[in-house]
Amino acid sequence: MTLPHIAVLSLGGTISSTRSGSGPGVTPTLTGEMLVESVPEIAEVAEVSAAAFRQLPSPEITIDDLVELAAEISHRVDEGAAGVVVTQGTDTIEESSFVLDLLLDLDAPVVVTGAMRNPTLPGADGPANLLASVQVAASEAARGLGAVVVFNDEIHAARYVRKTHTQSTATFKSPPVGPLGWVSEGTPRVAVRLVERHHVDLPAGSQDQPVALLAGALGDDGRLFPAVKELGYTGLVVEATGGGHMPSATVGPLADLAGEIPVVLASRTGSGEVLRRTYGFPGSETDLLSRGLIAAGPLDGRKARLLLSLLLRSGAKKDEISRTFDRWLR
Structure with missing residues (x-):
């Protein structure tokens, strides 16, 4: 044989x-x-x-x-x-x-x-x-x-x-x-097969695109976020609490940063999807997404960071990046 x-x-x-x-x-x-x-x-x-x-x-x-x-x-x-x-x-x-x-x-x-x-x-x-x-x-x-x-x-x-x-x-x-x-x-x-696979095409000679990964926590005041772009990062993934929630003090810095580079909102819990329309308080998922952050869906922060980095390396702009994360569960 x-x-x-x-x-x-x-x-x-x-x-x-x-x-x-x-x-x-x-x-x-x-x-x-x-x-x-x-x-x-x-x-x-x-x-x-x-x-x-x-x-x-x-x-x-x-x-x-x-x-x-x-x-x-x-x-x-x-x-x-x-x-x-x-x-x-x-x-x-x-x-x-x-x-x-x-x-x-x-x-x-x-x-x-x-x-x-x-x-x-x-x-x-x-x-x-x-x-x-x-x-x-x-x-x-x-x-x-x-x-x-x-x-x-x-x-x-x-x-x-x-x-x-x-x-x-x-x-x-x-x-x-x-x-x-x-x-x-x-x-x-x-016993189980995924419904759909996802693929990122990289052009020849593409360069690394550094993406920062920061975790939110009790009492976080957001002072680190303005430094992300200053340090040369081209994107950020923030691991928020629960279904995608951050302290209200971080909302302004995150919104400002999302106006300059892609900022992806993930959960630090390790399981489940980032919410989209459940909570409405300052710093909630609906608040942050309305200010330009991109929902990571079911991806944890580490994997969202890698997907964002590869998408940036492929030349994708913010709209395409957002659509890619939106399609993730299909």
């Missing part, structure tokens, strides 16, 4: 981290080839080619890195890969997978995975996650899902997945929809 060809691209992270030298803690040292070689069961699932694309702790990954990674993934698929697995640190998996989901318009599965326990610890989860990810990437059932995160034998949509715990191997959850599927006895099962 001919096995499917799967490309594995490693970026570093806990899954590849071991002790090196006499310093404290572990650092990314294992290459993609080493990771694949450590799980001999993979050879029964797919013919794998592995490469180290980056060797970084995940907070060091940039949008520019992910733009390059998306191009490499497309190249691998064009060259015959049936699917691609990306390994990286878990701290920013929800962000990396979301950017890849937006940039790639492929039917081939793109799976992002990692580990919570490094290879030097008892019960390291990296090998099981890598095997399950290759199984998903090689599966016909996973085609057309867009980028997904496979972790702890669950398949999560990049759009919804979140890291929810600092140490648990069951850290990844997808409020409010739950996982798209799971892996049982080596077989991927897909």
